[in-house]
Amino acid sequence: MTTALLCFLLAGPVLLVAASPVHDPNNGTTPLVIWHGMGDSCCNPLSMGAIKKMIEEEISGIYVLSLMIGKNVIEDTENGFFKDVNEQVSMVCSQLAQDPKLKGGYNAMGFSQGGQFLRAVAQRCPSPQMKTLISVGGQHQGVYGLPRCPGESSHICDMIRKALNSGAYTDMVQKHLVQAQYWHDPLNDDLYKKHSLFLADINQERVVNETYKKNLQQLEKFVMVKFLQDSVVDPVDSEVSVLETLILSIGYLIISLMTHLISHLYL
Numbered sequence: 001m002t003t004a005l006l007c008f009l010l011a012g013p014v015l016l017v018a019a020s021p022v023h024d025p026n027n028g029t030t031p032l033v034i035w036h037g038m039g040d041s042c043c044n045p046l047s048m049g050a051i052k053k054m055i056e057e058e059i060s061g062i063y064v065l066s067l068m069i070g071k072n073v074i075e076d077t078e079n080g081f082f083k084d085v086n087e088q089v090s091m092v093c094s095q096l097a098q099d100p101k102l103k104g105g106y107n108a109m110g111f112s113q114g115g116q117f118l119r120a121v122a123q124r125c126p127s128p129q130m131k132t133l134i135s136v137g138g139q140h141q142g143v144y145g146l147p148r149c150p151g152e153s154s155h156i157c158d159m160i161r162k163a164l165n166s167g168a169y170t171d172m173v174q175k176h177l178v179q180a181q182y183w184h185d186p187l188n189d190d191l192y193k194k195h196s197l198f199l200a201d202i203n204q205e206r207v208v209n210e211t212y213k214k215n216l217q218q219l220e221k222f223v224m225v226k227f228l229q230d231s232v233v234d235p236v237d238s239e240v241s242v243l244e245t246l247i248l249s250i251g252y253l254i255i256s257l258m259t260h261l262i263s264h265l266y267l
């Protein structure tokens with residue numbers, strides 16, 4: 001597939017970000033924060049790196065921050081599998097709070113698990129303010145299956161799949177495996193509610209935290225994009241789930257074209 005075509009299709013969310021009528025100190029544009037998916041990193045020239053570059057070319061003067069979780073690209077990739085999600089979210093919150101360029105607010109775009117992680121940022125960390133959240137293939141109701149792994153991480157995935165199947169809700173696995181923290185076993189809902197360290201908390205399964213609700217309602221727009229032919233997570237419907245009332249409906253055609261294409265590239 002050609003880069004030009006990809007650029008065209010990806011222009012959907014970009015235009016949406018660009019169209020935000022807010023004017024901030026950053027050269028008249030609203031900054032964008034992006035969070036990569038599982039097996040990916042902040043700066044892979046074929047994924048987040050390309051998206052960052054494309055957006056910068058598209059919107060002159062924009063500040064794009066592609067989140068790196070850890071000190072380098074290798075740590076960043078590993079942390080996507082093994083670092084406690086709650087810790088990752090609080091690291092990101094303090095990074096965003098300390099960034100002077102984000103003072104006036106920002107838009108956010110999360111890819112795959114980065115989608116639900118950024119929703120946690122919106123719910124837990126109201127300042128600086130997230131304006132629009134675009135979740136591309138985020139699993140907001142969790143996963144109950146990891147049929148295929150992206151890229152070169154397939155042996156890590158085999159290991160992870162075994163751990164998840166044998167005891168996703170054990171303390172040991174919960175603490176050390178990112179995907180366990182959004183593992184949602186529909187046949188054992190009580191176990192999920194009780195033991196899920198991350199997802200059950202942000203989805204308000206144990207108690208309703210009014211602060212989460214209030215913070216999430218501060219979003220001007222919340223866009224959830226679902227990959228129609230996702231082969232990496234199960235069930236696909238998790239990608240548009242809770243909070244449907246907040247979904248902004250953007251052109252179905254653009255979304256389905258776009259998701260068709262990027263589901264082969266990004267997770």
Ligand SMILES: *[C@@H]1O[C@H](CO)[C@@H](O)[C@H](O)[C@H]1NC(C)=O
Nearest residue numbers: 026027028029059060061062
């Ligand atoms: C915004 O930034 C771009 C590139 O950095 C620059 O060419 C442009 O003049 C700036 N515009 C404003 C209004 O500051």
Ligand SMILES: *[C@@H]1O[C@H](CO)[C@@H](O)[C@H](O)[C@H]1NC(C)=O
Nearest residue numbers: 123124125207209210211212
């Ligand atoms: C609700 O969320 C806020 C923000 O993360 C947190 O400080 C507070 O402790 C939470 N309250 C409960 C009851 O979990």
